[in-house]
Amino acid sequence: xxxxxxxxxxxxxxxxxxxxxxxxxxxxxxxxxxxxxxxxxxxxxxxxxxxxxxxxxxxxxxxxxxxxxxxxxxxxxxxxxxxxxxxxxxxxxxxxxxxxxxxxxxxxxxxxxxxxxxxxxxxxxxxxxxxxxxxxxxxxxxxxxxxxxxxxxxxxxxxxxxxxxxxxxxxxxxxxxxxxxxxxxxxxxxxxxxxxxxxxxxxxxxxxxxxxxxxxxxxxxxxxxxxxxxxxxxxxxxxxxxxxxxxxxxxxxxxxxxxxxxxxxxxxxxxxxxxxxxxxxxxxxxxxxxxxxxxxxxxxxxxxxxxxxxxxxxxxxxxxxxxxxxxxxxxxxxxxxxxxxxxxxxxxxxxxxxxxxxxxxxxxxxxxxxxxxxxxxxxxxxxxxxxxxxxxxxxxxxxxxxxxxxxxxxxxxxxxxxxxxxxxxxxxxxxxxxxxxxxxxxxxxxxxxxxxxxxxxxxxxxxxxxxxxxxxxxxxxxxxxxxxxxxxxxxxxxxxxxxxxxxxxxxxxxxxxxxxxxxxxxxxxxxxxxxxxxxxxxxxxxxxxxxxxxxxxxxxxxxxxxxxxxxxxxxxxxxxxxxxxxxxxxxxxxxxxxxxxxxxxxxxxxxxxxxxxxxxxxxxxxxxxxxxxx
Amino acid sequence: xxxxxxxxxxxxxxxxxxxxxxxxxxxxxxxxxxxxxxxxxxxxxxxxxxxxxxxxxxxxxxxxxxxxxxxxxxxxxxxxxxxxxxxxxxxxxxxxxxxxxxxxxxxx
Numbered sequence: 115x116x117x118x119x120x121x122x123x124x125x126x127x128x129x130x131x132x133x134x135x136x137x138x139x140x141x142x143x144x145x146x147x148x149x150x151x152x153x154x155x156x157x158x159x160x161x162x163x164x165x166x167x168x169x170x171x172x173x174x175x176x177x178x179x180x181x182x183x184x185x186x187x188x189x190x191x192x193x194x195x196x197x198x199x200x201x202x203x204x205x206x207x208x209x210x211x212x213x214x215x216x217x218x219x220x221x222x223x224x225x226x227x228x229x230x231x232x233x234x235x236x237x238x239x240x241x242x243x244x245x246x247x248x249x250x251x252x253x254x255x256x257x258x259x260x261x262x263x264x265x266x267x268x269x270x271x272x273x274x275x276x277x278x279x280x281x282x283x284x285x286x287x288x289x290x291x292x293x294x295x296x297x298x299x300x301x302x303x304x305x306x307x308x309x310x311x312x313x314x315x316x317x318x319x320x321x322x323x324x325x326x327x328x329x330x331x332x333x334x335x336x337x338x339x340x341x342x343x344x345x346x347x348x349x350x351x352x353x354x355x356x357x358x359x360x361x362x363x364x365x366x367x368x369x370x371x372x373x374x375x376x377x378x379x380x381x382x383x384x385x386x387x388x389x390x391x392x393x394x395x396x397x398x399x400x401x402x403x404x405x406x407x408x409x410x411x412x413x414x415x416x417x418x419x420x421x422x423x424x425x426x427x428x429x430x431x432x433x434x435x436x437x438x439x440x441x442x443x444x445x446x447x448x449x450x451x452x453x454x455x456x457x458x459x460x461x462x463x464x465x466x467x468x469x470x471x472x473x474x475x476x477x478x479x480x481x482x483x484x485x486x487x488x489x490x491x492x493x494x495x496x497x498x499x500x501x502x503x504x505x506x507x508x509x510x511x512x513x514x515x516x517x518x519x520x521x522x523x524x525x526x527x528x529x530x531x532x533x534x535x536x537x538x539x540x541x542x543x544x545x546x547x548x549x550x551x552x553x554x555x556x557x558x559x560x561x562x563x564x565x566x567x568x569x570x571x572x573x574x575x576x577x578x579x580x581x582x583x584x585x586x587x588x589x590x591x592x593x594x595x596x597x598x599x600x601x602x603x604x605x606x607x608x609x610x611x612x613x614x615x616x617x618x619x620x621x622x623x624x625x626x627x628x629x630x631x632x633x634x635x636x637x638x639x640x641x642x643x644x645x646x647x648x649x650x651x652x653x654x655x656x657x658x659x660x661x662x663x664x665x666x667x668x669x670x671x672x673x674x675x676x677x678x679x680x681x682x683x684x685x686x687x688x689x690x691x692x693x694x695x696x697x698x699x700x701x702x703x704x705x706x707x708x709x710x711x712x713x714x715x716x717x718x719x720x721x722x723x724x725x726x727x728x729x730x731x732x733x734x735x736x737x738x739x740x741x742x743x744x
Numbered sequence: 745x746x747x748x749x750x751x752x753x754x755x756x757x758x759x760x761x762x763x764x765x766x767x768x769x770x771x772x773x774x775x776x777x778x779x780x781x782x783x784x785x786x787x788x789x790x791x792x793x794x795x796x797x798x799x800x801x802x803x804x805x806x807x808x809x810x811x812x813x814x815x816x817x818x819x820x821x822x823x824x825x826x827x828x829x830x831x832x833x834x835x836x837x838x839x840x841x842x843x844x845x846x847x848x849x850x851x852x
Contacts, residue, residue, distance in 0.1 A: 724844075728775050 290340015
């Protein structure tokens with residue numbers, strides 16, 4: 115049996131096991147079998163990774179024919195090249211840690227087995243997404259993860275608000291998926307194939323015009339907008355925090371939302387041919403990054419802050435993609451997966467300890483009560499804010515340097531976004547863990563460090579967040595061509611990297627200095643505000659002036675509600691009126707008429723045989739008369 | 745006098761008129777009366793009107809087939825009357841009435 119298939123089927127087996135049998139088994143058994151199914155995938159992924167490292171070009175496995183329409187054949191084919199192997203390791207590795215975490219976090223939940231079934235199904239679909247060797251497999255996984263996302267956001271479906279959040283995520287993703295689908299149709303129509311190699315070969319040979327490639331790329335990017343929560347389709351992600359926290363960590367921070375980034379990196383050949391699409395990505399990514407960071411400044415729900423932070427960081431990845439720095443985007447994807455999963459799991463630990471409280475204004479001083487959570491959260495905060503030598507510092511710096519070489523204006527704005535990121539992350543950290551406890555006495559009494567199954571994944575992710583930078587150390591610190599990830603991805607990216615300028619070492623030192631000073635400014639600013647003055651974010655009613663805008667999420671939800679939801683609702687109501695006023699009315703008249711006529715004839719059939727005889731006689735007489743006068 | 749000549753002394757049209765009138769009287773009775781016995785009588789009247797016509801045409805055309813039919817009709821009519829009267833008697837014993845409207849009660 116092909117080892118790639120084992121990677122794919124192991125989580126699927128876990129899904130079947132917990133879904134079908136989990137109800138009748140103990141929580142421990144269900145949870146551990148699901149987790150171990152991922153560990154198996156992870157170990158085999160490592161093996162594949164090693165194999166690729168020792169020279170194999172790519173592992174491939176073709177199953178059956180998925181789709182055969184006319185002269186287009188699409189196979190159920192999976193592959194593992196260097197790009198996929200990175201994604202596989204992230205998905206299965208972080209997935210395993212989060213599964214283990216969930217065993218403790220979901221303890222006692224009535225839907226325990228269901229939760230693990232969904233999580234495993236998600237991992238299976240995510241693996242299909244990254245391992246497929248054609249666009250249809252990607253689309254299959256793309257829709258599959260969307261479904262699992264929906265199921266898990268609405269996991270506590272008894273709360274109507276959560277159900278609404280799940281539907282919002284699903285519907286917004288549909289809009290993006292339509293774009294992806296259009297892109298796929300364009301590919302089929304022009305390449306007669308959906309396999310990556312065929313399409314990219316056709317594109318390289320110049321068989322596709324620039325306009326066509328641009329159209330395909332923009333369609334794909336619309337799909338990526340939905341999945342990776344970019345403007346204008348980002349509003350579902352903050353609402354997706356309705357799901358249990360491990361879900362937010364795995365799906366809505368580390369893996370699923372990076373599917374859009376993966377898609378663009380995978381199609382780097384196409385995007386290199388479409389500068390217009392790249393410009394679009396660059397500016398959308400920039401706008402998203404800044405807007406989300408600004409909103410993050412004024413949120414008080416610990417998970418909402420992290421959600422907007424995720425949107426902002428995804429924007430940063432798209433900025434990198436916009437300037438063609440694919441390896442930098444992948445680098446940030448990986449480090450972001452580490453520290454954002456860490457932050458989400460840390461927030462989950464906090465919520466767990468606080469008995470479900472998510473408002474940071476009611477926390478404070480958790481440092482002494484939850485030391486491990488505190489230190490790991492601190493590491494995550496430092497990593498995302500860009501503390502030198504931590505993972506986030508290197509990946510963010512790589513992107514900023516690349517952007518500076520291409521578009522200095524964008525660089526400046528991206529640095530602003532990074533500065534804001536530092537501010538809101540320190541704000542969350544300081545308000546939550548430092549100062550005095552502001553919760554109720556009851557909460558204080560129950561406050562405790564989380565169990566070992568929760569702290570172990572935190573520690574593991576903290577180590578990764580600390581050391582993640584080693585994946586792609588810049589040349590400044592070592593020697594020429596030292597960037598491991600960049601070298602690793604070079605065969606996949608091929609010629610796409612050639613046109614890329616890298617700033618000189620001197621410039622890079624300066625840029626790094628600016629980034630570090632942004633980090634320091636963010637730290638000093640928040641320290642002054644939340645530690646020295648020990649102020650607490652104001653309650654919602656006290657927010658004044660301009661601050662209302664970020665606190666109200668720039669009222670984008672209200673805008674969408676007014677422009678799209680309301681108008682569609684109106685159109686729907688108009689349709690209902692047209693239906694009941696015109697179509698139904700006509701039908702009613704027709705049926706009333708027939709009913710009246712049949713009532714007339716029905717009177718003849720009164721059940722008295724003498725009347726029937728009379729009709730017979732009348733009929734015979736009529737026939738005779740007609741016969742005579744004919 | 746030869747019976748044939750007596751028949752032939754009258755034009756065929758008289759027989760047709762007579763049997764038509766008889767038939768119509770019978771039909772009128774069937775359609776309007778509710779008494780089951782009267783109904784049976786009216787049906788007999790209609791049958792005999794037809795019989796008369798058969799015999800008249802048979803004689804007129806010199807073909808005995810028509811008269812043979814009449815025998816069959818009389819046999820069937822006798823059987824019908826016997827069965828019909830038996831039913832009416834049974835109904836009468838149960839309902840003390842021979843009104844055909846009461847037959848509705850047989851409906852399940």
